[in-house]
Amino acid sequence: MSTASVLSEIDRELELSGRPTVLDEQAKREVRRAMLSAVCIPGYQVPFGSREMPVARGWGSGGLQATLAMGGSEDVVKVIDQGDEEGVNAVNLRRLIRGTLGCGTTADTREASIVQSRHRIPEDRMVAGQTIVLQVPNSEPLRGVEKSVRECNRMHAEADYSRIWVGMYEDLVTGGVVNTGAGYPVMVNDRYLMAPSPIPRWDVPRLNDSDHLTILSHGRDKKIYAVPPHTPVAPVTFDDVPFEVEFTEGTTCGLCGSADTFMVQTSDGRFLCSDVEWCRRVRDHDVDPAEHRVIAPLQYLPDAGKRVRATAEDYLVDPGLLADESAGFRDAVTTTAPGAEWTLKVSGLGKTYPARRGSSAVVAAADVDFDVAPGEALGIIGESGSGKSTVMKCIIGDEYQAQGDVRLAGFDDARTNILQLTPTERRNLRISALSVVYQDPAMGLNLRISAGGNITERLTAAGWRNYRAIRRRAAGLLDRVEVPLNRMDDAVGQFSGGMRQRVQIAKALATDPDVLLLDEPTTGLDASVAAGVLDLLRELLAERNIAVVVVSHDFSVIDALTDRAIVMHRGRVIETGLTDQLFADPHEAYTQRLVAAARG
Amino acid sequence: MSDPTEILTVSNLRKTFTMHAVGGRRVSSLQGVSFSVGVGEHVAIAGSSGAGKSSLLRCVYRNYLPDSGSVVLHTATERIELTELSDRAMARLRGREFGYVSQFLSAPPRTGPLQHVVTAALRRGHSREESRSLAETALRRLGIDELLWDIDCSVLSGGERQRVNLAAGIVSPPRLLLLDEPVSALDPANRERALEVIDELAHRNVAVLAVYHDMHIIRRLAQRVLVLSDGSIADEGRPEDVLAARHAALGEVVA
Incomplete structure (x- = not known):
């Protein structure tokens, strides 16, 4: 007696005893609602009340719920796992679906109304009316570049996807190609970034403008998303680095001889079609080879000449070639407000921390006024707790609910008080209008990615999408801040404190901001390292027409970098003047004490 | 008026x-x-x-x-x-x-005489190339040895520092x-x-x-x-x- 006949005997007995209820009607409604929402908003991950399934998590529990919720006895279901419908998992899921829905099953894609699949879209063309349900092992395309679920949700909500290019940049730098295989990120309907896991890159082009419906379901993550028919789906790439599918030159299927299918390698080194059913039909001459060549992603076969490694990066060895890069920095024109001299103006800025259990209300800053013009550096001096960092945080947007008025010439012609903007708008300001260098490089940098990758993050946020241009710009900036270019591709976490600070400065200047805020830029560094960073900042400010605010408790920093300064004490500005005048002729008792103390 | x-x-x-x-x-x-x-x-x-x-x-x-x-x-x-x-x-x-030459040189730390005087000339609106040649002339005029031009001002002798300071004042004078x-x-x-x-x-x-x-x-x-x-x-x-x-x-x- 064969295994198949035993199984069919068991199945027949089960059918006689009535179909088991794997998913009750309420659960099906929940899943259907989620699927409808997913179809309405292509690529958006719809949360749903995922149930426990009688399969192990990670074995298709999400796909199973989708199929059971949408299927009925009139459907014909095909189940494939890694392109094979005879794998244990595929066989079990197929039997479970058939037993639950009372539907028909098939191996032939042409006969199926629902294809539930792990890892593949069938080689055969799928047509209108067919649905493919993909079992998803990883639904969040941003997970690789952002660990926080909340931050990922924000990025989706704001379509703020620039960081995905940072991940690809790191791949390209490390290996010369994008490593992502299954789950290559795609933009759906020009709006949502989606992980089309678990299909290989080979199948990604098949999602674009398809005739069929694609449902992707992740049981463990409780997310359903969809690509409705005729939705644009584009793989995310740099403009100058073409999308590639998996392909090994000269391979043909050892069984059917096909050269235009997705192949898997066997243990003896041969290649076989991944889609077992297609392979069999090729051998049976039951396919249309001409049509298959049309839908196969042959235009995306790798082209070594277009890969990033094909372009020499001579400038990494000879930074002199980047001269044009650094020359460009000086041309940047910094805006001033209409009819005024300033680029940044702060009026009546205040911040009060309300009373909480264990602490009374604290006025961290009050009535702070100043403005800064292009090519000018203003210092904010004061001892710890004087409110100088609070002022900085309120301007940059690290601190909310501040009172007062802060205007930027470069934003809406200074007509808008940026304190009134939403967090999103404020974040956008930090891309090109306003940059900050924090005392702690970990605040301004991602220590896990390379120095170049950190600069890429700022550049892609500003819309840069050309890998080679980004690379050159990052090299130019890093060379300018005297980070050796042979360290450009090393994770910043491996760098010394001084080097990290230099990378942070390069990142802050990457998009030629109008305003640069320096928050204790040399504090915490060894004296000799701090001196180097200070000298660098002095040079950078001298060669740029940028408006700068420097917060420091260190008089030598304020003296070296600024023309004018304000002195803060207990949250208020108590004295302003030319920096040398404040040090030579301080008027207020507090400033005199501060100056006397600084003399050592 | x-x-x-x-x-x-x-x-x-x-x-x-x-x-x-x-x-x-x-x-x-x-x-x-x-x-x-x-x-x-x-x-x-x-x-x-x-x-x-x-x-x-x-x-x-x-x-x-x-x-x-x-x-x-x-x-x-x-x-x-x-x-x-x-x-x-x-x-x-x-x-x-208008310029001011203080009694004691107050060049920024780790700045050499040439750089200090070039900076002064730049402030007076000269190009980088002009500033450099003006600064060189001023330093030579005041007898600052070329060997000292890129040495940190703070290690120079009192007299040298005073001449560097004067050079920064008289370079392309206002x-x-x-x-x-x-x-x-x-x-x-x-x-x-x-x-x-x-x-x-x-x-x-x-x-x-x-x-x-x-x-x-x-x-x-x-x-x-x-x-x-x-x-x-x-x-x-x-x-x-x-x-x-x-x-x-x-x-x-x-x-």
Whole structure:
């Protein structure tokens, strides 16, 4: 007696005893609602009340719920796992679906109304009316570049996807190609970034403008998303680095001889079609080879000449070639407000921390006024707790609910008080209008990615999408801040404190901001390292027409970098003047004490 | 109206320091000083230590903030009341329209003589290339050895530093220079060289307001001398007239 006949005997007995209820009607409604929402908003991950399934998590529990919720006895279901419908998992899921829905099953894609699949879209063309349900092992395309679920949700909500290019940049730098295989990120309907896991890159082009419906379901993550028919789906790439599918030159299927299918390698080194059913039909001459060549992603076969490694990066060895890069920095024109001299103006800025259990209300800053013009550096001096960092945080947007008025010439012609903007708008300001260098490089940098990758993050946020241009710009900036270019591709976490600070400065200047805020830029560094960073900042400010605010408790920093300064004490500005005048002729008792103390 | 013959007009300038560390003690420095400097004129300030000579220069340059009075700078195009100028405008004017050479060099840390003087020339609106050649000329003129040009100023000798400071002042000079004892730390040979450079300024129509302790220098360079005593101008006039008359007040330094 064969295994198949035993199984069919068991199945027949089960059918006689009535179909088991794997998913009750309420659960099906929940899943259907989620699927409808997913179809309405292509690529958006719809949360749903995922149930426990009688399969192990990670074995298709999400796909199973989708199929059971949408299927009925009139459907014909095909189940494939890694392109094979005879794998244990595929066989079990197929039997479970058939037993639950009372539907028909098939191996032939042409006969199926629902294809539930792990890892593949069938080689055969799928047509209108067919649905493919993909079992998803990883639904969040941003997970690789952002660990926080909340931050990922924000990025989706704001379509703020620039960081995905940072991940690809790191791949390209490390290996010369994008490593992502299954789950290559795609933009759906020009709006949502989606992980089309678990299909290989080979199948990604098949999602674009398809005739069929694609449902992707992740049981463990409780997310359903969809690509409705005729939705644009584009793989995310740099403009100058073409999308590639998996392909090994000269391979043909050892069984059917096909050269235009997705192949898997066997243990003896041969290649076989991944889609077992297609392979069999090729051998049976039951396919249309001409049509298959049309839908196969042959235009995306790798082209070594277009890969990033094909372009020499001579400038990494000879930074002199980047001269044009650094020359460009000086041309940047910094805006001033209409009819005024300033680029940044702060009026009546205040911040009060309300009373909480264990602490009374604290006025961290009050009535702070100043403005800064292009090519000018203003210092904010004061001892710890004087409110100088609070002022900085309120301007940059690290601190909310501040009172007062802060205007930027470069934003809406200074007509808008940026304190009134939403967090999103404020974040956008930090891309090109306003940059900050924090005392702690970990605040301004991602220590896990390379120095170049950190600069890429700022550049892609500003819309840069050309890998080679980004690379050159990052090299130019890093060379300018005297980070050796042979360290450009090393994770910043491996760098010394001084080097990290230099990378942070390069990142802050990457998009030629109008305003640069320096928050204790040399504090915490060894004296000799701090001196180097200070000298660098002095040079950078001298060669740029940028408006700068420097917060420091260190008089030598304020003296070296600024023309004018304000002195803060207990949250208020108590004295302003030319920096040398404040040090030579301080008027207020507090400033005199501060100056006397600084003399050592 | 701008007086076309004057470059600097100071009226009734007063300055008092309040020392909070010693119970708010008030130390008077300038008690109503009025004078003017003509275009291309070399005016010397003489007086004993503590008479307010340096304070006067600093109040003009706003290194000190005067209590009251007026300081008017006449540029080629306008009349600028410096005491009413915003800090930003003052910062822009400094080094560009008028220069100040302090008694001691205050170059930024880890800056060499060449860089320091180039920076001064850049401030006066020259291109990088021009600034470099101007700076080299100025340093050579004042006898700074080329070997020292890229060495941190803070390790130079007192005399070298003073010449670097002077070089930054006279490089592409603005129409008015304030000099605070510009040759006090120099050996005779270098001093002679520096004095020649200062004297030449007049030929380039640069007005100089300078503090000197040495009456020989005043006689040699200045067209006019102001004698300060206790924060007031005690005497004013041509050096040969005034210095003879003030012999007693100025003591043995007058030859």
